[in-house]
Amino acid sequence: MSLPMPSLKVVESNDPVAVPKRVALVRPDARATLRRVEERWVMTYPNLILREVICFQVVVIVLAVIALLFNAPLEGIANPLETPNPSKAPWYFLGLQELLHYFPPVVAGVVFPGLVVVALVVIPYAKINLSARPLWSGDKARTRLWVGGAAAFLAVFFALFGCWPIVVPTLLIGAAMFSVYGGQLDGRLRRFLVSVTLPEWIMTWFILVATVLTLIGTFFRGPGWSLVWPWNMYPPA
């Protein structure tokens, strides 16, 4: 039901002397609709400030209980001559350290994190993020070619490096994207999946990959970065 947009002549001046009157023409075949939203506004003090104080108090109480129950880790004094096996970075870098197992250091430590930061920064400036329509709502053949091609390329690329923790989520997300190719609307899950936009699919893929890599690096890597169960991470010498 998309109606032709009314054509407007834009006068390129903000000088009221040069352009004393401005006229917008609305063609009779297009209605100018005004979306009226009745918004209720409330005073920031006390409505918001009080909630912020409560939020802070809850955080303090929860943290205090955790701090009483669990001690922060402290091992022996640092010894540059004695390397623990495995040596691990803090948990938020263990996804990268896990990548180090499959890729050369310059790729895992510099290229991938660099790409992630660049990708995050450009999100609000990329056109696909601003239009944000459901994945299969446009030209289906074209979308199928690009999405299928990209998923297949990523899966093959990471498979060549033996990086299964990325291959498996890639195939899963690809399968989920194609599972609603026909636009089926039966079932709650499908109704939800059919409404997901391309940027949401990409972000979900990224979060899934990052979570899987971090979990493996944190809980399933032992001596020599070998795969172990969490309870065998530091085997008795």
Next chain:
Amino acid sequence: MNGNAFSFSQLGTLIRGSAVYRSIVRHGTAETNRNRSLVIFENLFLHVHPVKVREKTLKFSHTYWLGGITVSALVVLIATGILLMFYYHPSVPQAYRDMKELKFVVDNGVFYRNLHRWAAHLMVLGALLHMGRVFYHRAYRPPRQFNWVIGVVLLLVTLLLSYTGYLLPWDQLAFWGVSVGTNMAKEAPILGPPLRFLMLGGNIVSENALLRFYVLHCVLLPAALFGFLGVHIWRVRKDGGVQGPPEPPADDEVEP
């Protein structure tokens, strides 16, 4: 309440009516909307907020309070961090001995160190979840594009703060965790090795690195964080308040 007894609320009224109090806080009690706006308007810190907010944005499902949780964790980190600084020497091996002092000698020392540690994890986690929330609510769209970019910078500063703090206990976990990370930085072409040398004050993680991480952790990175955080929260007001989940278009609305 007993009419003759002197109540706390009367005491409050007396204080708030005094000449000294009125010289500090110029508006009267927040019983009128005018005074309620002045509470925000006339306060250097509170006026990063608007005087009024849209009622629906106060709903839990609009923000899940993730930004608020992250800032709350930051406040806990500042408070406990300052207390820990009173007992900490950024030198080898005294840094590690101070951890033992905190544990066995200082009153509540272990409690404050625990609080600092867990609050740091909460801040990283909160920032990540907040970012996810903003993405799935499409709150990065105009006019909020640049605030998203500031958010990415804040995430990086938060990670650096957590990472520099990780070395300070100078135990095996800290030393080797930081060694693994800085070895990765070495691999960056051209800039990597000199950057690593600058960060560590040498070619290996040593006493120099401990001092540099300490200064970064306690002075430079917090200063950067406060600056960007101030702009971040202030821009929320400038961009029209927090953005909750996207709303479906109205029935008679034509998609552009």
